[in-house]
Amino acid sequence: MKKNDIKSMNKIKGALYGFAIGDAIGATTEFLTAGQVRNRYGSIDDMIGGGWLNLNPGQVTDDTQMMLCVMRAIMKSFYEDLGLTFLQYCKSEFIKWLDTNPIDVGNQCRKAILSLKADEKKIFQEIDNDALGNGSLMRAVPCAIISKLDYNTQQGKLTHNNEICTSLIRYYHIVLENLLYSDGPYFSIEMDENEHFWPSNPSGHAVDTFYNCLYWYKFTHTFEDAVLSAANNGGDADTIAALTGGLAGAKYGFDSIPKKWVDKLDKNVVEEIEQFVQFLLDLQEIITNKKEV
Ligand SMILES: [Mg+2]
Incomplete structure (x- = not known):
């Protein structure tokens, strides 16, 4: 975290809740096209569950569950004196999570976590330029909150080890960190509001997912609108709405998220x-006390 972080707590909570809420709302329309969403629902305007996973309203999927694994790994690496690194805790949390037989898990994540489980010493995957799903990008929120870019790119390589996924984690991290801790500019990528721009296919390819979440966050004006627009566009809607919700929650703050x-x-x-x-x-208190000593 950076200075003035307590003031940022509304934004931090916004990013965390925004991500999980985006996942829960987007899961309803995952794998549908935008046209199928319209035919089936008209328009999604609430957290209603259902979808291909037949979820209860408010239930989340692998995106949030894996993000929680990264959060737990961060906390353990700070407080537990077992001599393990953040990455070792992260690996252990992923394995424990997969052992719970989760409701949903991406193919690459499953394959990678099983290979980590099979080899006690293994941390990173072998470089694989074809592992381009969004399964590592979707875990990027917690390390951006603690401003640990190296943690973030490394946690990605536990399951997706290639330059494209690593770069996208880096971009998302920088955008989110700037939203949380600075007054902008939020983008190094120029995006003209007047320019006709429509995101590419809302697929689970990490590049598509990244541009879609950036688009819905950037070209909407409220948290609600950002997340619902992503969900109504279908495709890999849970992950895209989750990553959109992370950014929109940071931008507008926890207070802007509908209480319901x-x-x-x-x-x-x-x-x-x-x-x-x-x-x-x-942590903030510890840092402040250390400065005072
Ligand atoms: Mg999911």
């Missing part, structure tokens, strides 16, 4: 997010 969605969100997810928020507040 926070109330409906899975209680275990809320509990874990709140633990992380408390961890950040404690």
Whole structure:
């Protein structure tokens, strides 16, 4: 975290809740085309569950579950004196998570985590330029919150080791970190509001996912509009709406997120997010006290 972070807590909570809420809302329309969403729902304007995973309203998918793994790894690496690194904790959390037989897991993540489990010493995957799904990008929020870019690119390589996925994590991290801790400019990528721009196919390819989330965050004006627009566009809607929600939550703040969605969100997810928020507040206090000594 950077200075003035307590003031940023509304934005930090916005990013965390925004991500999980985007996942829960987008899961309803995952794998549908925008036309199929229109035919089936007219327009999604609430957190209703269902979708191909037949979720309860407020239930999240692998995106949030893996983000929580990274959050737990960060906290353990700060506080548990077991001599393990952030990456070792991250690996261990991914393996524990896969062992719970999660409701959904991407093919590359499953393959990579099983290979980590099979080899005690293994951390990074072998370089694989074809592993271009969004499974590592979707875990980028927590390390951006603690301003650890190296942690973020490394956690990505646990499952997706190639320059494209690493670069996208880096871009997302920088955009989110700037939203949280600076007054802008938020983009190094120029995007003209007047220019006709439509995101590419909302697929699970990491590049498509990245541009889609950037688009919905940038060309909407409220948290609600950003997340619902991403969800109504279908495709890999849970991941795209989650990553959009992370950015929009940071931009507009936790206070801007409709309370009915926070109330409906899975209680275990809320509990874990709140633990992380408390961890950040404690960390801030430690940093402040150290400066005073
Ligand atoms: Mg998912």
